Amino acid sequence: MRKVRTVTIADVARHAGVAVSTVSYVLSGKRAISATTRQRVQESVRALGYHPNAGARALASKRANVIALVLPLRAGMNLPVLMQFATSVVATARRYDHDVLLMTADEGPEGLQRVAASALVDGLLLMDVEVRDPRVPLLRELGEPSVLIGFPADAEGLTCVDLDFARAGALCAEHLAAGGHREIALLGAPRVVYERGTGYAERTLAGFTEAARDLNAVAVPCEETYDEVAETVKLLFDRHPGLTGLVVHNEAAVGHVLAALRALGRSVPEDVSVVAICPDDVAERASPALTSVLIPAEDVGHQAVRLLMAKLDGLPADSVLLEPRLTIRESTR
Amino acid sequence: MRKVRTVTIADVARHAGVAVSTVSYVLSGKRAISATTRQRVQESVRALGYHPNAGARALASKRANVIALVLPLRAGMNLPVLMQFATSVVATARRYDHDVLLMTADEGPEGLQRVAASALVDGLLLMDVEVRDPRVPLLRELGEPSVLIGFPADAEGLTCVDLDFARAGALCAEHLAAGGHREIALLGAPRVVYERGTGYAERTLAGFTEAARDLNAVAVPCEETYDEVAETVKLLFDRHPGLTGLVVHNEAAVGHVLAALRALGRSVPEDVSVVAICPDDVAERASPALTSVLIPAEDVGHQAVRLLMAKLDGLPADSVLLEPRLTIRESTR
DNA sequence: CCCATTCATCGAAGCGCTTCGACACATGAG
DNA sequence: CTCATGTGTCGAAGCGCTTCGATGAATGGG
Numbered sequence: 145m146r147k148v149r150t151v152t153i154a155d156v157a158r159h160a161g162v163a164v165s166t167v168s169y170v171l172s173g174k175r176a177i178s179a180t181t182r183q184r185v186q187e188s189v190r191a192l193g194y195h196p197n198a199g200a201r202a203l204a205s206k207r208a209n210v211i212a213l214v215l216p217l218r219a220g221m222n223l224p225v226l227m228q229f230a231t232s233v234v235a236t237a238r239r240y241d242h243d244v245l246l247m248t249a250d251e252g253p254e255g256l257q258r259v260a261a262s263a264l265v266d267g268l269l270l271m272d273v274e275v276r277d278p279r280v281p282l283l284r285e286l287g288e289p290s291v292l293i294g295f296p297a298d299a300e301g302l303t304c305v306d307l308d309f310a311r312a313g314a315l316c317a318e319h320l321a322a323g324g325h326r327e328i329a330l331l332g333a334p335r336v337v338y339e340r341g342t343g344y345a346e347r348t349l350a351g352f353t354e355a356a357r358d359l360n361a362v363a364v365p366c367e368e369t370y371d372e373v374a375e376t377v378k379l380l381f382d383r384h385p386g387l388t389g390l391v392v393h394n395e396a397a398v399g400h401v402l403a404a405l406r407a408l409g410r411s412v413p414e415d416v417s418v419v420a421i422c423p424d425d426v427a428e429r430a431s432p433a434l435t436s437v438l439i440p441a442e443d444v445g446h447q448a449v450r451l452l453m454a455k456l457d458g459l460p461a462d463s464v465l466l467e468p469r470l471t472i473r474e475s476t477r
Numbered sequence: 478m479r480k481v482r483t484v485t486i487a488d489v490a491r492h493a494g495v496a497v498s499t500v501s502y503v504l505s506g507k508r509a510i511s512a513t514t515r516q517r518v519q520e521s522v523r524a525l526g527y528h529p530n531a532g533a534r535a536l537a538s539k540r541a542n543v544i545a546l547v548l549p550l551r552a553g554m555n556l557p558v559l560m561q562f563a564t565s566v567v568a569t570a571r572r573y574d575h576d577v578l579l580m581t582a583d584e585g586p587e588g589l590q591r592v593a594a595s596a597l598v599d600g601l602l603l604m605d606v607e608v609r610d611p612r613v614p615l616l617r618e619l620g621e622p623s624v625l626i627g628f629p630a631d632a633e634g635l636t637c638v639d640l641d642f643a644r645a646g647a648l649c650a651e652h653l654a655a656g657g658h659r660e661i662a663l664l665g666a667p668r669v670v671y672e673r674g675t676g677y678a679e680r681t682l683a684g685f686t687e688a689a690r691d692l693n694a695v696a697v698p699c700e701e702t703y704d705e706v707a708e709t710v711k712l713l714f715d716r717h718p719g720l721t722g723l724v725v726h727n728e729a730a731v732g733h734v735l736a737a738l739r740a741l742g743r744s745v746p747e748d749v750s751v752v753a754i755c756p757d758d759v760a761e762r763a764s765p766a767l768t769s770v771l772i773p774a775e776d777v778g779h780q781a782v783r784l785l786m787a788k789l790d791g792l793p794a795d796s797v798l799l800e801p802r803l804t805i806r807e808s809t810r
Numbered sequence: 811c812c813c814a815t816t817c818a819t820c821g822a823a824g825c826g827c828t829t830c831g832a833c834a835c836a837t838g839a840g
Numbered sequence: 841c842t843c844a845t846g847t848g849t850c851g852a853a854g855c856g857c858t859t860c861g862a863t864g865a866a867t868g869g870g
Contacts, residue, residue, distance in 0.1 A: 150826095151594075165829075168827070168829080197595060197827070199533070199536040199825085200536045201532075201827055204826075208531070235581065243580075245577065246563065263531055370736055431703070486856065486857065502818095535857090
């Protein structure tokens with residue numbers, strides 16, 4: 145538990161026999177430094193195990209090198225995707241030499257206010273943005289660089305990133321239509337998610353409905369417990385006996401849907417074709433392996449950080465809609 | 478997008494007609510300040526919307542008011558519990574006026590080194606600690622205040638928090654024994670979790686085995702896909718036809734186990750009693766509602782932060798083992 | 811009524827870093 | 841050979857805050 149005196153830039157400068165400012169310039173690369181000096185400094189840095197003091201750096205440069213990741217942890221959220229996303233954000237931020245401050249919704253919008261005003265972070269990454277998200281107006285007047293995951297109703301002037309869920313929904317419907325299915329259904333997110341007006345759920349539904357307008361198509365919300373899923377699936381087939389195509393946009397329920405079909409004696413893909421919108425690993429672990437449109441959580445996180453970094457550098461950053469990709473496996477024909 | 482000049486403590490001092498240091502003392506409460514002055518300053522703070530600059534504060538006080546939450550995001554982890562835990566950590570940290578920096582394992586142990594050396598954080602909270610965790614030795618020599626969630630093999634000198642999983646395992650076995658069951662089984666975590674030497678899984682197993690030494694007890698690992706769970710359950714009953722009690726310590730598999738029992742025509746609790754170790758909401762959502770020992774994620778997070786804060790204040794902090802609590806519902810008799 | 815305390819406040823010295831302007835020296839054009 | 845132009849380096853001035861010691865003013869005991 146030795147309490148080591150921390151190494152400062154002055155120690156490095158002394159060790160290398162140069163001025164403090166020279167060390168700073170070597171580290172930041174903001175001015176030309178001769179190769180010999182640069183090497184000498186770098187060696188001293190290594191020898192002393194120097195790490196710049198974050199507070200001092202932030203104070204002097206007005207850049208904290210930290211971004212906030214705001215995760216409103218609500219019910220019915222897709223945890224695995226969220227985690228993948230968070231991991232990817234942290235990893236990407238590190239690549240840009242930034243760290244990530246974790247915030248939840250508990251503190252409310254004032255939390256954003258606080259971290260921005262205290263210069264704790266340089267920018268904000270908001271996840272799980274809703275169609276009319278209360279954080280959006282605040283965000284506008286805060287004038288803090290930010291990127292949203294998901295699209296609010298009015299995205300004017302904001303930078304947003306998301307999978308193009310409308311295309312994803314359409315892609316699923318089109319795939320089933322191409323397979324000759326005329327009567328299909330969408331099993332969506334839990335009811336509360338729609339009631340909350342969550343963008344991605346609504347947009348998937350819209351894309352699906354639009355693409356399936358010439359078919360016999362229905363859409364129902366879907367809870368995530370086995371019993372409720374089984375009930376929903378049973379009801380669906382009772383009401384639509386001719387149903388042969390199913391799109392499942394609810395990762396937690398995917399397994400249950402397959403189990404329920406099994407229980408009803410309908411085999412996949414012989415009797416029913418199933419397409420899921422979920423991460424690849426979930427689709428691959430299912431039995432049979434599911435034809436799916438993946439949610440590219442990693443890519444979304446990566447893009448979001450990239451855009452935020454661009455904004456921090458004062459560059460323009462347009463919203464990004466990621467093109468969905470359908471992978472055909474064993475659950476459709 | 479107006480770029481507001483940030484309000485500094487000097488602005489507040491001027492507005493209130495006092496010295497900068499007086500404002501500082503009002504804010505920190507480290508020296509006596511007359512009631513009238515205090516009020517005047519607090520009003521100015523509110524009027525100007527002042528938020529102390531985090532970098533400057535950290536630099537001057539040598540306290541960043543930030544703690545690191547290190548989440549190694551591995552396969553087979555219990556995501557919902559993890560999230561609950563993270564949420565509780567953030568909320569509790571805020572109550573102590575601290576923020577939370579999110580770190581993953583990707584950066585390796587040097588990441589810990591880095592954030593500690595750069596004074597980005599004041600302390601570390603390590604989650605999902607393994608029996609022989611590579612981060613533990615580094616932690617010791619770092620001399621940075623830290624709290625671990627979970628117990629490594631050698632916890633000497635470290636502060637750890639966890640549910641007493643051995644007691645939890647024992648509690649389940651005892652409950653079944655008290656119900657007259659003589660042949661019981663533990664369905665555990667996925668195999669990889671044991672192979673990795675994850676403390677909580679091993680300790681539950683140990684507690685269960687010890688408490689069930691007079692019974693006919695077996696324990697098997699359990700994967701998390703429906704097919705594998707069904708297979709495991711089937712095999713279990715093939716080999717042990719007299720089995721009437723089941724302990725499930727795998728949240729992701731709980732639903733599948735019930736589905737598999739249903740498929741095998743064994744009803745709960747008539748033919749088989751089932752006890753789960755999982756959060757209450759999962760147990761309550763199952764059908765039938767499960768008798769369970771809950772994983773008090775929220776409490777663990779809370780305690781962990783409390784202990785870390787104590788250490789930051791130079792106070793001693795002993796490890797905490799949380800007593801499990803069994804809730805009887807409809808799945809056992 | 812004086813001196814020793816206590817209380818409330820102030821001023822100034824850093825904390826460790828970035829960045830601006832200055833300077834010494836080398837270089838090549840005229 | 842001189843003068844403009846780069847190059848590479850240095851010194852010093854902050855960045856916004858905390859904290860130490862000092863200073864007056866108010867208080868009370870002898």
